[in-house]
Amino acid sequence: TAAAGSLLRELLAEADLTPERRGRAARAHSGLAANAAYDAPSTEVLADIIADPRLPIADRGEVRLTLGLRVAVQGGDRDGFALIEQAADELIAERPARAARALVALAMNERDGEGAAAWERMAKAAAALENEPDEEVAAAHRATRLTFQAREGDPGLWPELDRLPRDASSPELVRQTTRALFNVGDIAMETGHDQRAGRLLTESRALARQAAVSYLECYSRIALLRLDGLAGRWQGLEERFEALGTEYPDVAMARVERAMLFGRMAASRGRLAVARAEFESAARYGERESQVTTAIRAAAGLGAVELVERGAEAAAVVLGPAVAILRQAGAWARGGELLPIGVEVARGTGDEGAARHLTEEAAEALDGVDAPAAHAGLHQARGVLLEGTDPGGAIESFRRARDAWRDIGRPYEVAKSEERLARVLADRDPQTAAERLAAAEATYNTLGAASDAARCQHVRRDLGLGRMASPGRRGYGEALSPRERQVAELVGQGVSNQDIAQVLFLSPRTVEHHVASVLRKLGVGRKDVAEALAESES
Template sequence: MERDPYDGAGRGFAWTGRSRELDLLLAALEIPPAVVTVEGEPGIGKSRLLQEAGRTLTGRGIRVVTGLCHPLREPLPFGPVLDALRGTADWLPEPDRLNPQTGALAPLLPALARRLPPPPARPEDPRTGRFQLMGAVRSLLDAVGPLVLAIEDLHWADEATRELLLLLARDLPKQLGLVLTYRREDLPADTPVLGAPYRRPPGTSGAEIHLDTLAEEEVHALAAAVLGPRANPALSRTLFERSAGLPLVVEEDLLTLTDRARDARRGSGRTPRKDALADDISVLTEAAVPRGLREAVTARMSALSEPATAVVEAAAVLAVPASRHLLTELTGLDPRQAGPALTEALRAAVLRETAPGHYGFRHALAQQAVYQDIPGPHRQDLHRLAVRVLWTTPQPPLVQIAHHTRALGDIPAWLRQAEAAADQATALGDEGTATTLLHEILAEPRLEPDLRTRSALALSRIAVNGVDYTTTTSTLRRILADPQLPTAARGEIRLALGLLMFNLARDAAAPTELERAVEELATRPELAARAMVALAMAHQRSSQAARAWMDRAEKTVRDSPDHAARAAVRATRLSLMASAGDRDVWGLVDALPLDDPDPEVLRQTSRALFNVGDTALGTGYDTRAAALIHESLDLARRLGTLVVVECLGALDLLRLDWLAGRWEHLEADHAALTAQYPDMAGAAFDAHLASGCLAAARGRWTRALDQLGQAAHIAEAATEAEWKLRATAVLVHVHLARGQAQAWTVTVPALAALRSAACWPVACDMVPVAVQAALAGGHHQDAHDLVTEAEHALEGVDAPAAHAETHLARGLVLQHDADSEGAAGHFDRARLTFQAIGRPHHTARALEHHARALAPTDPQTAADHLTEAAATHAALGATADAARCQQALRELGLHRPTPRGRRSYGEHLSPRETQVAQLLATGATNNDIAHALAISPRTVEQHVANTLKKLRTTRDNIPGPHTAPRAP
């Protein structure tokens, strides 16, 4: 008997064309913690990949839970994650073995309430409550590991869910694997999948999987698994052309063919004839739109009874998985009729059970196809009925009601419902849903002025703690252009705009917006004081202007009952004290409140901790700076206000890495941070500056000048004088190293900025480099005056790094004046200070200067110092600096000769060739290498040729900059 080629087909399709992706997914999850993203267009097979992985993982004893995101959802914070957690009930330990904070989930997961500790008191502040829930989720996931948490369709996730998943991904429980699926094309514009670009932290494995369409041979394999011998090449070609390799469309076509054959067999009682099977191609080719999913779905729908069709159409209008009761209400069917109709739709694979008791489409494309085929009048009736039915539920889903109201074309009603939904979302701490709704409201033309004002204010209050700079500032500017906006509301919105401009972009126009906000907030003194302290920070290097704004702010809130406003003023006062090098700031920082009932007071504490830590980094208290920044980040996490502080804190910690000599991953870490925060000017500036500094230390002058030029360009548009000084200092160092005359010319405008901003306490290498440039250019008096000015400015100021730089500068002047003994003393004080701070690169440079000053009177010690400095530079990877020390030894006659006769290294690299290889690996040109190693271009050519020959490679293929190249 011939085997029925359609037997068993049509419901569970063969696993085809995804073996590599499955292996990659399983390998990544094999060593937790792990984060895997799976990206692909609708119908590409993301869910199927997870199903196959889930079967394998379950067989290995690894638990798997899944949550689904939906395009239309109610403001329940972390809804998809909570849905997944409901599946952990059987794995939970006894309540007394769980972290007490997991009790916060009990009200949201009633089915698990008996298995959880008692709920803690709910914080009054929604943001703090949201962060409490985040900690509870993480603790619960930690308790049930090893576990894989899969969240599907993350492109539909709200901001709160994205924030939770981002925090989880950055600090995963040790036994957790996190898998996220999404469609890139359906992400909000310019928005990464987790709301901010993400890079896996050290110790976290993972993968980024992109699912592409199936190749023609893979479509043939899928068809053969379903149709058997009837899947000839011609039919497979037709399937491939119709689907363009999209698995969902292939499967829908195969369902059509299997059902057609099954129907023919049932009618005749026999297996379909071969000629009937041959008609499969004509069935597909005769479809109205051969490439679309819509026709495949329509074909499936046409086989349904009228009641089943009504159920499917109701599901399409609802647009989210719905209960049987809700579908029944919307169809108007008798419950005894609705049950079989729903079952029919499920058996036909038009609908599926997405969660216990909830039914929706297999794919959003199918929902859209059905929805678009519903006649307009009937579609309107269903939306109208959906509004009435949803209002009768115990907790009316306001987001869905707003959606249906808008679909009816009733814009006034939609605006009312959307505002109510946004308010509800904000109250629940779901700022993502609220932000989306508010943007939609504000995009509506001819908006009623009061509603426009309320919505704009709500958006500004959310936006001030976010990092979506471009979209939000554009919206706020558009709102501010409305002449009908009330003055006080205009002031509050402008305050938010000014804070965004200053915090995220260091925009030089920010003070102008803040000053206008002060005027517009005359009737809102506490908010006006917030603008004043922001202005004090913007003018912090102009002591007179900063003092004036601070005095005005303190006077404004002196008798105010608003504790948060007073805390904001106090935080700014401490920030300015730190910037001025006031020793009294440390005791005041230690007294900051860390457990105040008002979350806004704690947010100001976090701000003060960060600002003082940031300044401590500039003044030379590196260890204390790291502690304060970490404390600020911890408090921000507790409060749920991490985003801005996290970026700024990460930048400071990377700067600490540079100063402490931890350079190995510095450029990669900066690149990841820049991608994560594309709107943050500070991230771009620091990335270019770090690349320029590394290139300069390695003698890659061309790259150094390019990167430093880009950093300087960013600094020109910013309010931060330190940015200009830091970039210029390294630029001048490069010009000096290359013997270029423009070093002093470049220095002059930077010194004007230094004097204007009066930022002498912040060490940025400007003073000693400027002195070197002045002396090299014959401007001795300028050099002497600059050092004297810096010494005077730093009298009584607690800024050890700035004092060390001034000692370096004074030593350079004294050395130029032939006072080697006096110079040596200042150089040594600089060395000891940098060494105590913990800055090896600066320490080695000071040691090098000390050696040069000692050379005339103590050549042996000078040689020891230069050798030590060269070793330190070499260990850091500062090839050019190490070569400069070796050159100094030769110039001073202190070079220790090798034994007579040149050593033969055979096929191995000599020390000089190793230096050349390291420079080649960074992309240095021959001219760069000549300058870096102080050798002639002709000698460089010989070394490069020998190096490449020994390594058996070409210049383009030499190992990367962090690899020590060795000959085979």
């Protein structure tokens, strides 16, 4: 599209070009750009085109609509909605169906209080389509309506997806079907329908490739990688995200999902400085984006890091605005990550009333809503709320959270619920508590979450639950022991001895001993540990 744009610039520079030909050429390029993956040069071409005062108003509206969609949706910058709103004004007199398309796009913005006007804009778009029926714009309207149903956790959504046209002769109808499948699949992942999400995203990727809609193919690939992360398939995931980011360097979604994943994995491994930087990067994107979920997820991750490093008061500064966004947008079906950490931080600041209110508010909002992850998060939040006052209620809540996460298929969340359950069970049933803690630790070790696994060992010692069953201590000779391997992996990731001590709940002197042993056994210096570990595993 950038090459075509250069040719278009030359064509539009011709002084004797008729308005009709000028508009037709601009619309043709706009159609090309609409389906292409986001890149800065093509976006600059569109901006240059609408700056041409000789372009007919309605044609300028067409190009401005495409530019706005690229900026707001693919570029992840809600400033693009100002362009879309202006395009609607330019289109309404001559092309009401295209104005309806702009109104449908505007309805997708749920920030700055705009979500309250979404259904009103959809109604105005439907009215415009009555004046000028258009099958393709009607398909966009339907795709957006399905997106809203998914956001709200509407149980009636699923049968409607089966009726979407997969083999229509119109490329735009197929594109809108692909968009609907992607949007619903992506939101299904947010709400905890992970198996359905996988099927929908796989289908949207295949349809996008078939219809040559490269940006939707890219989006589907990104979402499927995220789904792998949620399912605990962490091996090689960082490299796959890096490769996708190289392939699509200007696509904002690739950058933000990479940051979220890297932040999550870094936190689980005790690399809190790295996790903080990644979540802060995602949060900056969330401030610009038109959807609220990125801001909510980034705040949940960053708030957890703040809680560990700086305490509840610092975490509350991060989480307060995110909870406000959650409430304003009514995004309770997508708030499963935020609820538990929100309640924990409120309790940590001594505000039991706020913790209770958030839990009760979420429970009321989620009544009858089809959002397994939000309900699992609510169970976890209730467990946190009840830990100090009603151990029996906390135990039941953590069990429900664990079972819900297990049904969804997210082992990391299962392990976190198991760990919290073990803490509450320790006084009542030490044997079961030890079993639950061992299960959590085993999952963390499988995932490579060294810091989480070490915390389980620390909790076991603090609660007097005894050691995990093992065949007995043995010597490892010149091979790395399990603890030395944990230390070696952190050294290979560039973690300092002081931070390793914090991550693994060890004394600095013990860490120094382990590092010296690792370097001796591997026969390398500190900067070469990662390479030596990789060679030993190949």
